[in-house]
Amino acid sequence: MDFGSLVLARLEELGENVNSFEAKCGWPQGYLRAVVRNDEKRTRPNLERAKEIAEALDLDFYIGPKRETGTVYTTQIDHEDFAAIPRVDARLAAGAGALNGEVSLQGALAFRQDWLRERGISPAQACLLTVAGDSMSPTLHDGDLVMIDERRTTVRNRHVYAFVDVDGSARVKRVELVPDQLIILTSDNAAHPTETRTGPDMNRLRILGEIVWSAHAW
Structure with a gap:
């Protein structure tokens, strides 16, 4: 499957069309259509x-040596496929940070595929x-x-991420990147101050992935 066909298939999965998605992303008209059109005017996008x-x-966008995809354990419940x-x-610290040391698996939860x-x-x-x-x-x-979606390590400003901070602690915050200047770490609880990482500390902060789901026990 070529890149344009892959994009069209993904748009269909998301229930989007080319024009609405261009507008949602703030792209100029024709920016995406030029990549997916099915004629001699189709353009091949550069890497960026x-x-x-x-x-x-x-x-997932990746160029490099072949990667291990990992093992996915599946099951069926009432004829529905689950992973x-x-x-x-x-533990991810929503606060000053928590040092976890060694970690281990503690079972799994099943989600519809x-x-x-x-x-x-x-x-x-x-995970x-x-x-x-x-x-x-x-x-x-x-x-x-x-x-945590471990593939989503490219910061989308103001989204919530799990990360390893400069002191080695595992944390969760809203993250905003000002390229080549600073990383802003924001809490949703106003009682906790906004933090920044600048200079060499920007490269020492490692994004683990984006938070894509949560569950709360009452």
Whole structure:
């Protein structure tokens, strides 16, 4: 399948059309259509443009040695297909940061495969962790379970990410990147101040993935 056909298939999965998606992304008219049109005027995007389109569609964009895709454990419940997402015995600090040390698997939860596909989530590159602290409330509460999409490591400003901070602690915050200047870490709880990382610390902060689902126990 060529790039244009892949884009069209993904748009169909998302229930989008070319014109509406161009507008949603703020692209000029024809920016995406030129890539997907089925005639001699179809253009081949350069790497930068292809990466931009893939990220907007929540598709994995990768050029390099062949990667291991990982094992996906599946099952059927009432004839519906489910994938098991592993639950990791570690805590993401919604606050000052928590050092987890070694982590281990703590079972798994089953998610419908069609639900995962609709959201562009690969079961082999997702995991579940527990939130610790209240800095992300009311969005995330202490003890909430969250799913991390490990493929989504390119920062989309103001989205919520799990990351390893410069001191090695695992944390969860809204992340905003000002290229070559600073990283802004924001809590949803106004009682917690906004933090920044500048200079060498920008490269020492490692994004684990974007938070794409959460569950709260009452």
